[in-house]
Amino acid sequence: MTNWLHHIPILIVAVPLISAPICVLFTFGANRKAAWLWTLLVSWFAFLCAIYLLNHVLENGEISYHLGSWKPPLGIEYRIDLINAFVLLIVSGISAVAIPFGRLVVDREIEPDRQILFYTSYLLCLTGLLGVTITGDAFNIFVFLEISSLSSYVLIAMGVRSDRRALTAAYNYLILGTVGATFFVIGLGFLYMVTGTLNIMDLSDRLMQLADNKAVHAGYAFIIIGLALKMALFPMHVWLPNSYTYAPSLISIFLAATATKVSIYVLLRFLFTVFGFSFDFIPLTLTFIFLPLAIIAIFFGSIGAIFQTNIKRLFAYSSVAQIGYIVIGIALSNTIGLAAAVLHIFNHALIKGAIFMAAGCLVYRVGKLTTDSIRGLGKEMPWTFSALVLAGLSLIGIPTTVGFISKWYLLLGIMENGWWPLIPLIVIGSLLAVVYIWKIIEVAYFFPAPPDRAPVSEVPIELLIPLWILIGCNFYFGIQADITIGIAKEAATILLDNRP
Amino acid sequence: MRHHLVLRVISKMLIPFILLFGLYVQFHGDFGPGGGFQAGVIFAAAFILYALVFGDDQARQVIPDKALILLVPLGLILYAATGFYGLILGGNFLDYNVLLDSPKAGQHIGIFLVELGVGITVAAVMISIFRAYAGRTRAIDDEDW
Numbered sequence: 001m002t003n004w005l006h007h008i009p010i011l012i013v014a015v016p017l018i019s020a021p022i023c024v025l026f027t028f029g030a031n032r033k034a035a036w037l038w039t040l041l042v043s044w045f046a047f048l049c050a051i052y053l054l055n056h057v058l059e060n061g062e063i064s065y066h067l068g069s070w071k072p073p074l075g076i077e078y079r080i081d082l083i084n085a086f087v088l089l090i091v092s093g094i095s096a097v098a099i100p101f102g103r104l105v106v107d108r109e110i111e112p113d114r115q116i117l118f119y120t121s122y123l124l125c126l127t128g129l130l131g132v133t134i135t136g137d138a139f140n141i142f143v144f145l146e147i148s149s150l151s152s153y154v155l156i157a158m159g160v161r162s163d164r165r166a167l168t169a170a171y172n173y174l175i176l177g178t179v180g181a182t183f184f185v186i187g188l189g190f191l192y193m194v195t196g197t198l199n200i201m202d203l204s205d206r207l208m209q210l211a212d213n214k215a216v217h218a219g220y221a222f223i224i225i226g227l228a229l230k231m232a233l234f235p236m237h238v239w240l241p242n243s244y245t246y247a248p249s250l251i252s253i254f255l256a257a258t259a260t261k262v263s264i265y266v267l268l269r270f271l272f273t274v275f276g277f278s279f280d281f282i283p284l285t286l287t288f289i290f291l292p293l294a295i296i297a298i299f300f301g302s303i304g305a306i307f308q309t310n311i312k313r314l315f316a317y318s319s320v321a322q323i324g325y326i327v328i329g330i331a332l333s334n335t336i337g338l339a340a341a342v343l344h345i346f347n348h349a350l351i352k353g354a355i356f357m358a359a360g361c362l363v364y365r366v367g368k369l370t371t372d373s374i375r376g377l378g379k380e381m382p383w384t385f386s387a388l389v390l391a392g393l394s395l396i397g398i399p400t401t402v403g404f405i406s407k408w409y410l411l412l413g414i415m416e417n418g419w420w421p422l423i424p425l426i427v428i429g430s431l432l433a434v435v436y437i438w439k440i441i442e443v444a445y446f447f448p449a450p451p452d453r454a455p456v457s458e459v460p461i462e463l464l465i466p467l468w469i470l471i472g473c474n475f476y477f478g479i480q481a482d483i484t485i486g487i488a489k490e491a492a493t494i495l496l497d498n499r500p
Numbered sequence: 501m502r503h504h505l506v507l508r509v510i511s512k513m514l515i516p517f518i519l520l521f522g523l524y525v526q527f528h529g530d531f532g533p534g535g536g537f538q539a540g541v542i543f544a545a546a547f548i549l550y551a552l553v554f555g556d557d558q559a560r561q562v563i564p565d566k567a568l569i570l571l572v573p574l575g576l577i578l579y580a581a582t583g584f585y586g587l588i589l590g591g592n593f594l595d596y597n598v599l600l601d602s603p604k605a606g607q608h609i610g611i612f613l614v615e616l617g618v619g620i621t622v623a624a625v626m627i628s629i630f631r632a633y634a635g636r637t638r639a640i641d642d643e644d645w
Contacts, residue, residue, distance in 0.1 A: 010593040018580035021573030028570070068586075068594040 005052070009065040009078045012049035012088065013131045016042050020123040023116065032115040036106070039119045040099045046130060047089075047096035054085040058487075064136070072136070073199035079136030083342065083491040087133045087265045090349045094257040095126055098353070101466040102250040105360050109248045110158055118158055118248075124151040125254070129262050138274070139198045141266055142185050145230070148262070149177045152255055156247040162367070169242035176229060176239040183226030190219030204274050211279040223270055224285065231263035233290075233327060234297035237320045241304075244316035249360030252312060256319055257353035261345045264326055268341070271330070272495040283333065291331040295425055297324030302432035306439065311369040312359050314436055315352065318395065321429065322348050328422070329410055337413030338492035339485070340406055346484055347394075347402035350477065354391040354470035358384055361459045361467065371439070376449030378441075380456045383464050385444050387471050392437035394474045397430050401478040405485070504553075511553045518546035526619045530608065536615035540622025547623075548630045556634050565631070568624050575621030582613045 004011075019042045026035045057063060057080055065078040080088075110118050128148025132141050153174045159166030192198060194215045195206040210216050225236075232240040240260075244252050275282055301321025308314035326348070329341030359369060361384040366373045378385045394401035397408075407426065414422045458464075477484050526539030551559035583594040591598035596610025 007587055007593065010587075014580060014583060014593055018577060018584070021576040021580075024569065024573040028566075066592055069592045069597065 007065075008049050008052055008056075009063055009080055009134060010067065012046050012053070012092070013078075013127060013134060015045055015049075016123050016127040016130065020120050020127065023120040023123055026116050032107075032112060032119075033103075035116040035119040036099070036103045039102075039123055042123060043092065043095040043099045043126065046092040046126065050085070050088040050092040053080055054082075054089050054487075057082055057085045073197050073202035076140055077136040077199060077201075078134050079201065080134060081491075081494055082487060083268065083494060084133045084265065086342065086346065086487050086491060087262060088130060090261060090346055091126070091129045091133060091258045094254060094349055094353050097466045097469055098250060098253045098257075098357070101253070101357055101360065101463055104460065104462055105249045105364055108364060109162055109250075111161055114158065118155070121151040121154045121158075122250075122254070124148075125155060129258055132262050133265060136200050137198055138188050138191070138200055138203060139185075142181065142188060145184070145263075145266070146181055148259065149181060149230075152251070152259060153177065155251045155255075156243050159246045159248045159251070162248075162363075163246050165242070166246035169239075169246045173239040173243045176236070180226045180229030180236075183222045183229065185226075187219040187222030187224075187226060190215045190222065194219070200269065200274055204276050207275060217279070217281075220275060220279075220282075224267070227263055227267045227270065228293075231260045231267060232320060232323055234293050234300055234320060234324065237297070237301075237323070240320060241313055241316040244319065244356075245310055245313040249356070249363050253353055253356040253360060256316070256356050257349040260319070260323060261349055264323070264330075264341075264345060268330065268338075268495060272338075286331045286333055290327050294324040294327035294331060295422075297321060297327070298425070298429040299432070302429055302436065305436040306432065308436075309371050311362065311371065311374065311440065312356070314440070315355050315359065318433065318436065319352060321433075322352070322395075325406070325410060325426075325429070328426075329413060332413045332417050332419075333496070334413055334416050335489065335492045335496060336409055336416050338495055339488040340409035340413050342488040342491045343409055343484055344406035346488070347406045347474075347477065350402055350470060350473050351391055351394045354387065354467065354474060355395065357463075357467045357470060358388040358391060361463050364459050364463065365456050371443050374440070374444050375447040376444070377456060378445035380449070381458050383458055384467070387464075387467050388444075389437075389441060390471050391474060392433075392440070394478070396433045396437060399478075400475060402474050402481075402484075403478075405478055405481045409485070409488075507553055511549050515546050515550055518542060518549070522546065522623075526615065527612075529615055530611050536618025537622050539615075540619040540624075541626055543619065543623040544626030544630070547627050551630065551634060556631070560631075563627060568628050568631070571620055571624035572628065573621075575617040575619065575624065578617035578620065579614050582610060582617070586610070 019038060023035050023038055026032075026038070053063070063080040064072070066072060067076040067078065070076070106115060106118065125148050128144045128146070128151065131144030132148065135141055135144060153170050156173060157167055157170035188198070191203060191207070194210055194213055195203055197203055197206060207216060229236040244256055247255065271282065271286075298321045301317050301319070301324060305314045305317035305321065308317060322344070326341045326344045329337045329344060332338070361381070362369055362374060362377070365381065366377070394403040397403040397406075407430065411423060411426060414420075414426070522539050522543035525534035525542055526536065529535035529539060547559060547563060550562065586595040586598055587593055589598040594610075594614075596607045597603035599606040599610050
């Protein structure tokens with residue numbers, strides 16, 4: 001008799017993986033609603049698995065699963081500690097609320113005969129993101145990263161029905177994403193050349209003795225640059241605004257909340273677990289490269305957002321800024337700072353998920369999302385706009401929201417390092433967020449509706465429920481922050497434990 | 501390419517051997533060089549050659565688009581199903597030892613099935629990619645050659 005619970009680590013990846021080709025078979029006979037339902041079931045299954053894994057890791061510590069029963073470091077190992085269990089929960093959780101939201105918007109935005117293939121690509125993207133997070137094998141990370149990236153290029157390009165610019169956005173992302181992945185794999189090649197292993201734990205052991213090796217340094221540089229491209233750190237963010245703007249609504253929600261976060265997780269994994277401060281210039285890159293770039297990202301992203309007229313684009317720029325906050329947390333490299341980074345990965349997923357969902361509701365009713373087209377809509381779509389405002393408050397970091405928690409911990413981390421000049425910069429960054437959120441509030445609530453526009457009604461309840469679930473999470477984890485803070489702190493301790 | 505007699509005769513002669521070589525690389529892959537990916541590409545090359553010489557329409561009669569849409573996921577399903585079958589029999593995912601009575605035979609059948617899955621998907625994807633491009637523009641007239 002098989003003990004299925006023992007196999008949850010592989011099922012969370014293998015079930016979405018096999019459901020993708022099964023979903024293609026729905027083109028023979030079954031309708032597109034079945035494909036949606038299938039995706040929904042798989043997402044919820046993955047979510048349940050992630051909850052189980054997180055619980056299991058919290059109670060019993062790390063899980064190691066050997067594919068094909070081959071022992072690591074020879075075989076591929078899935079290794080789950082608190083950090084990736086947490087990221088798995090984010091990815092699958094966002095997917096579990098986004099898919100119920102997706103049916104109506106996908107029906108509206110994707111050609112009927114492409115919808116089944118759309119859901120297939122979505123499942124592949126989900127597989128890729130979950131796989132990157134769960135695996136303990138460095139080359140496996142690359143493979144899954146490519147699965148998720150290739151399917152997200154396709155998914156973004158499917159926004160073509162609403163706006164043909166989706167094609168150039170997807171193409172741009174394709175080129176830059178491939179450059180990023182290639183850099184990453186070249187870096188892995190260097191490490192493999194020197195150590196002869198790809199297992200992350202084994203790599204980390206062997207790299208301890210190789211601190212002066214030039215090939216390891218080159219590999220480090222390639223991996224860091226590749227990942228920075230994938231996570232859209234300034235100035236390698238250029239693919240992001242257009243991709244998020246022209247992608248179908250469901251994909252904007254899912255990618256904005258998860259894709260860059262997973263790359264940040266991989267960065268954390270490599271910086272702290274694999275390289276584990278085995279050579280001196282890792283702290284130097286953090287302080288003299290990552291920190292300045294993160295600060296520029298915050299200002300560039302926020303100021304860029306202020307000048308946007310397209311609402312999805314505005315929030316895409318704000319994502320660039322938010323990546324900056326997370327990277328500052330990483331650059332601090334103390335427990336509180338890292339905890340703030342891990343917290344903000346979670347919190348920002350909730351915030352951006354909610355915001356892009358609200359944007360999806362607006363697209364559903366209005367179509368094009370310029371500041372002109374939402375004039376005076378605040379009264380006509382009260383539920384959508386109040387959700388957008390609440391999520392905006394969370395983005396700014398008002399107390400009782402999740403945004404506040406992560407910024408508070410970021411400030412605590414900065415104080416611990418004594419980097420006082422950073423504090424006003426963070427505060428100014430938040431004030432810039434007030435400016436662009438206010439811009440939307442002003443247009444939606446205080447501008448009169450154009451007289452020639454037909455009355456717009458509120459979106460169906462099916463779209464409002466997932467949106468308000470996310471808003472609820474924004475406040476629940478903002479008030480009951482103990483759970484997430486506890487996990488984030490412990491995750492930070494695990495990451496820093498490797499430091500000699 | 502109706503007037504290119506040499507091309508047509510030679511490719512008709514070659515195609516069976518290409519297919520045979522593809523099958524050899526596929527099924528001998530677990531003992532020698534080769535495997536599902538290489539075999540799939542060689543196998544697809546035969547169909548692509550056929551399409552180049554005899555025209556896209558005729559190639560579509562050999563393998564209709566519907567069949568390709570079926571074959572691409574089928575290979576992947578075969579791969580993953582092998583993994584899941586190992587799970588049901590009590591091993592880990594993709595554990596071939598449990599597939600048959602002796603671990604050696606199990607490893608053999610496991611890698612065989614997985615590589616077959618890879619081969620089917622790769623061949624079908626290669627033909628699909630070729631078709632996605634070939635179907636876009638009008639075929640060149642005989643007079644223009």
